[in-house]
Amino acid sequence: MIRSMAVIGTGLIGTSVALAASRRGLTVYLADRDESAAAAAAARGAGRAEPPPGPVDLAVLAVPPSQVGPVLVEQQKKGLARSYTDVASVKAEPESQVLERAPEPSAFVGGHPLAGGERSGPLAARADLFSGRAWVLTPSPLTSQHALNRGRELVELCGGVPLVMPSRVHDEVVALTSHLPHVVASLLAARLLDGPEETPLLAGRGLDDVTRIAGGSSLLWSDILRANAAPVARILGDLQADITGLLAALNDLALPGNRNGAQSMRTVTDLLDRGIAGRARIRAGEDDLRKPGAAAARTTGHAKARGSIRETAHDTADGVRHEPHQQEVMP
Numbered sequence: 001m002i003r004s005m006a007v008i009g010t011g012l013i014g015t016s017v018a019l020a021a022s023r024r025g026l027t028v029y030l031a032d033r034d035e036s037a038a039a040a041a042a043a044r045g046a047g048r049a050e051p052p053p054g055p056v057d058l059a060v061l062a063v064p065p066s067q068v069g070p071v072l073v074e075q076q077k078k079g080l081a082r083s084y085t086d087v088a089s090v091k092a093e094p095e096s097q098v099l100e101r102a103p104e105p106s107a108f109v110g111g112h113p114l115a116g117g118e119r120s121g122p123l124a125a126r127a128d129l130f131s132g133r134a135w136v137l138t139p140s141p142l143t144s145q146h147a148l149n150r151g152r153e154l155v156e157l158c159g160g161v162p163l164v165m166p167s168r169v170h171d172e173v174v175a176l177t178s179h180l181p182h183v184v185a186s187l188l189a190a191r192l193l194d195g196p197e198e199t200p201l202l203a204g205r206g207l208d209d210v211t212r213i214a215g216g217s218s219l220l221w222s223d224i225l226r227a228n229a230a231p232v233a234r235i236l237g238d239l240q241a242d243i244t245g246l247l248a249a250l251n252d253l254a255l256p257g258n259r260n261g262a263q264s265m266r267t268v269t270d271l272l273d274r275g276i277a278g279r280a281r282i283r284a285g286e287d288d289l290r291k292p293g294a295a296a297a298r299t300t301g302h303a304k305a306r307g308s309i310r311e312t313a314h315d316t317a318d319g320v321r322h323e324p325h326q327q328e329v330m331p
Helices: 012-023 037-041 065-078 092-099 144-156 167-194 205-215 218-227 229-251 260-292 308-315
Strands: 006-008 026-030 058-059 082-088 108-113 134-140 161-164
Touching: 006 012, 006 065, 012 026, 012 037, 012 058, 026 037, 026 218, 058 065, 058 144, 065 082, 065 092, 065 218, 082 144, 092 108, 092 167, 108 144, 108 167, 134 144, 134 167, 134 218, 144 161, 167 218, 167 229, 218 229, 229 260
Parallel strands: 006 026, 006 058, 058 082, 082 108, 134 161
Antiparallel strands: 108 134
C-alpha cells in the first residue's frame, strides 16, 4: 500500500497527481528544478516542497520523455523510492534508457495518464484531472510485480482507468491519437499567420476546437515528437496520401465543365464519411470506459501475449481511449 510519494516535476500533470494523492491521505514530497514551481504546488496543498527523510513508497517522474531515463538513474542512486513510474507521453525510448542505465530497472514501470488541459503549470492542476481517464502502464520485461502493483495503485488513487500494454504499442497508438493531432493543429494554426487581415473576425468555434491544442509548449512537444518520430512520420505519410487524393479531387471540381465531377465528389464524400466513422469509433471507446467495472485494470491482447505479469495481475479487454490534448509534463 502506498503511504508516501515523491513527485519530481510540478507542472500540470505532476501537481495534479500530487493533489490527488494528498487528498487521499498520502504524504507527498515535491521537487522541481524550478523551486518556485514546487513552492506553488505546495501552497495549493499538493505536498511538501522538501526532500523525504527516507525512501518513499513510490516516486512519480513528471518530466519530458528525454529526461525520464537520466532522472530515474539519478534518483535511484540517491535511494529516493522503492518503486518508480513516470507520466511521459512516449514510452519506448525511456524504457530503453531505463533497461540500459538504471541501477534497478525492475523497480520501474512506465506510465502515461491520458489527460491534460489548455493551461500548464501547478496553478492549473486539479485533483480530479484523471477521473475516468485512461492511464496506460507499460511494464518492461524486467518490471517486477511489486512495481506494477504500485503503478496500478497510483492510477486507482487518482481515479483513472488502468490499461496495460507494451511500450511500442502505446507509442504507435498515441502517434495517431495524440501526437499527430497536435502536429495537424499546429499546421493549421500556422496557416492563420498568412490569412487576410479579416481572418480573426471570421474565426468560429470550429477553428478554435481544431487549433486549441496548438497552444501547448513548443519545447515539450518538440521533445515528444523527437522521441516518437518514426510512428508519427508513418501516420503523417498516410495523412499526406489522403490530402493528395483530396487535393486532386478539389482541383478537378474547381475546373469549369470538369469531366470527372462525379468521381471527385465520391472522393470528397468518402473522406468525410470515413471521418464520421472514425469519430464514432472513439466515442464507442469512451462509452467502454464508462461501463461498470472499467476501473479494474485492463490488459490489451498485445500485452497479455507478452508476459505473465500482465496475465496474472489484470483482466483482459480491448479498446483504448486516448485524449489528443495531453499537455504539460514539464520538470
